[in-house]
Amino acid sequence: MLAAGDLLTTDGQIEWRGLVLGAGTRYRWVKLEGWNDLPPARGGNTPHPSRHGTYLGRLLGDDRTITVELLITGPLDVFREAVAAVRAATAWTEAPDEDPLVVRLHDQTHMVMARCVRRAIPTDRHYALGLTRAAIQWVASDPRLLRLPAETREVSLQAPPAGGMRFPLVFPLRVGAGGSGGEATLVTTGNAPAWPLYHLRGPVPGPVIDLGGSILAFDPGFVVPAGQTLVIDTRHQAVTIDGTDLSRADRLWTRQWAPIPPGTSTRVRFFSAAGSAGYSPDARLTVTWHHTDL
Structure with a gap:
């Protein structure tokens, strides 16, 4: 199955619902x-009540x-097919997503x-x-431009040193030196923060993800069983299991939702609140993100 963007072969092309517009196609790119x-x-x-100016709020x-404006031209049979393809690709469903x-x-x-x-x-x-000179307009609810392809890193569960962790746990957790594995460096080259998507495969009790100090x-007591995957969407702040x-x-007790800062290298760590008792070599955390631009 083709992924988004797989149909594009050169600069100056647009892909939408399997239709390619622009360079090298029947649709000449006029303006974007x-x-x-x-x-x-x-x-x-x-507004400041007694002075010039305002109090700064969030932006x-x-x-x-x-x-996009397109020039569509050609012999009548080719022209009719090209127009029909645009109409089909831009037609609404009953509940457009x-x-x-x-x-x-x-x-x-x-x-x-x-x-x-x-x-x-x-x-x-x-x-x-x-x-004809056609125009197509889209609205994206999230204005950020996600660079393709996505980046992916896989992290094994941290193997803690002998002795494990002391209970009761106090958040934010601090994990000292002595463990092995359980971390990776995420690099972003975009100019805007990148919100990661986590896939956490069990078995692991009390999973903890530390992204640059955000927990x-x-x-x-929550266990992701063997063979199941917990999906954590940081952008939408959603947690689901097995799709x-x-x-x-x-079951998410500490919620420090955080993106990967732009143009940085950020460390992510994956460990179990149960310490050595929760370690399994089969547990994995897969981090997926896009270099993001505005």
């Missing part, structure tokens, strides 16, 4: 708007609107998850001759 731009900002500044990006929109520029491929909100195919006198720690909708967020 909203891709390299900053999205609109939502500021939380509050948050709004959704991203992307518009976001799909990957992928753009390749200057040897870099980025993706957003978006919905098509507008399609314009003028049907003037040129249309009858096999020529995600589960109830020490189901069954939430296990209730």
